[in-house]
Amino acid sequence: MNRALIVIDVQKEYFTGKLPVTYPHGTLNNILNCMNAARRRGIPIILVQHTNPYKNAATFVKGSDGWEILPEVLNKNHDYLVEKNFPGSFTGTDLESWLQNNNINTVTISGYMTQMCCDTTARQGYHRGFKVEFLSDSTGTLNVSNYAGTVTDEELHRSILVTHAMRFSNVLTTNDWIKRLGE
Template identity: 30%
Template structure:
């Protein structure tokens, strides 16, 4: 029997204070996140908030921004703080999940191709079944070597490299139907 948890990765106010923050994809992201969270809550699935913490800047505890974005109102089962891209390294998350016999994870949050993708990869390597709900993830355009990838291109790239290897890629509706 699968025991499931929802990992909400880095959906924290710190991002509002980054130079790359853009509002254009926020309404769709919020709607997807809230739908996924509401659906999980109504099914008794624990929601785990993960917050990224740095020594300084908007991701430091001293900044006051390491807290849920204002649109989030869910009841959290537990909160973990991370200092690297994945939610498992030195956080206690794996132990918490295993103590509760949780073996399936749903991943959502901020940044699709960074902390969400890295967490999905590590979770898979640790033996968890992973559902990656990319419509309930958010990212921003990135440029490298003069080439800019849009948020949609980054999302597609992440889905491509995760699908069939590290995670099942599903919509919010598809995820909730499968529970």
């Protein structure tokens, strides 16, 4: 199995910006632990950075503080950086060709937000024939309320994990994933 760890949108917007991630607790430490384990095992690490392409955008504006990847993630050794404009990391990027050129057949999903960019990227990977591992405690979200209703961070996160476990992904905890690496 040739896997790559995909670290999605670990940007300041989710920590000090307008969209603070609230569930589950400890996701950033788990992501950093995954990155450390991947590096020790020679697993490629791909950072993904969201850029909002729309004029007058309120979040993820290129060059803004909220757009920046957290330094503790960015300063770790990584193999590739993907800039995306849509929730899916494969849409409008060269991620798929990079994975294929590096003989990757399994993608491990971590980052933010569970129900948006992580979910979309995982489904896109599955649809493209990759095996997908979705890290339950290295992905995170927040409470959502809009015209369709309200859902808590925990309910939203759990619903996505259950859906992924039905078909799209192998849902694992960070510790279980690291154990599978032979750590």
